[in-house]
Amino acid sequence: MSISDIKHMGKFHVDFLRLVLDLPHEEISQYTIDFLEEESKGKEWSRTTYHSHEANNRWMANLPHKDKLEEDILTAAKEFVKRSGRKEFKEDPFLFYWGSVYKEHDQHGAHTHPQSLIAGTYYPQSVAESESITFEAPWSSHIMHDTLPFSDSMFSYHPNTGDCMLWPSWITHRVHPQKKADKHRVAISFNLDYGRYHQ
Numbered sequence: 288m289s290i291s292d293i294k295h296m297g298k299f300h301v302d303f304l305r306l307v308l309d310l311p312h313e314e315i316s317q318y319t320i321d322f323l324e325e326e327s328k329g330k331e332w333s334r335t336t337y338h339s340h341e342a343n344n345r346w347m348a349n350l351p352h353k354d355k356l357e358e359d360i361l362t363a364a365k366e367f368v369k370r371s372g373r374k375e376f377k378e379d380p381f382l383f384y385w386g387s388v389y390k391e392h393d394q395h396g397a398h399t400h401p402q403s404l405i406a407g408t409y410y411p412q413s414v415a416e417s418e419s420i421t422f423e424a425p426w427s428s429h430i431m432h433d434t435l436p437f438s439d440s441m442f443s444y445h446p447n448t449g450d451c452m453l454w455p456s457w458i459t460h461r462v463h464p465q466k467k468a469d470k471h472r473v474a475i476s477f478n479l480d481y482g483r484y485h486q
């Protein structure tokens with residue numbers, strides 16, 4: 288053997304932050320469910336406020352405890368950048384958020400959150416049957432012949448009621464079709480960014 292040294296260098300980790308929020312989750316969930324039921328009346332079920340700015344603004348305007356939620360998201364984002372070595376927020380961060388309700392068979396295909404630094408979701412309602420959120424390793428679409436363990440290329444997180452997850456906006460994630468459950472899966476998702484990119 289003519290190898291005089293071996294050094295293994297594992298690099299490129301990804302940061303996730305999970306916080307538990309102490310908010311009136313049920314009140315927030317019921318308001319969001321009622322809002323989307325009303326919006327969907329006489330139409331196909333619409334599981335999110337995201338696709339209409341006008342509807343999202345109406346949902347946000349009366350969202351119970353919205354000030355506390357926004358404060359918690361901003362605090363969480365500050366923790367995220369601090370703990371992950373990113374630059375702190377010098378001016379007010381940009382924050383945009385929307386509500387989603389997953390009934391049986393509802394799903395969300397693979398996507399990222401462009402034009403943002405951090406993506407995240409707060410779960411005011413999640414039960415045992417609620418679908419997890421599944422994150423893909425950033426190399427998962429490029430591995431070709433690589434034989435890295437499949438389990439290392441995916442990270443599924445089953446949220447508990449009150450959980451709030453944050454991750455880099457460029458991580459691909461999805462929600463597989465929701466199974467039958469006694470209670471809907473309710474999610475409030477957000478984009479958070481440095482304010483200077485949104486003036």
Ligand SMILES: [Fe+2]
Nearest residue numbers: 398406460476
């Ligand atoms: Fe998302």
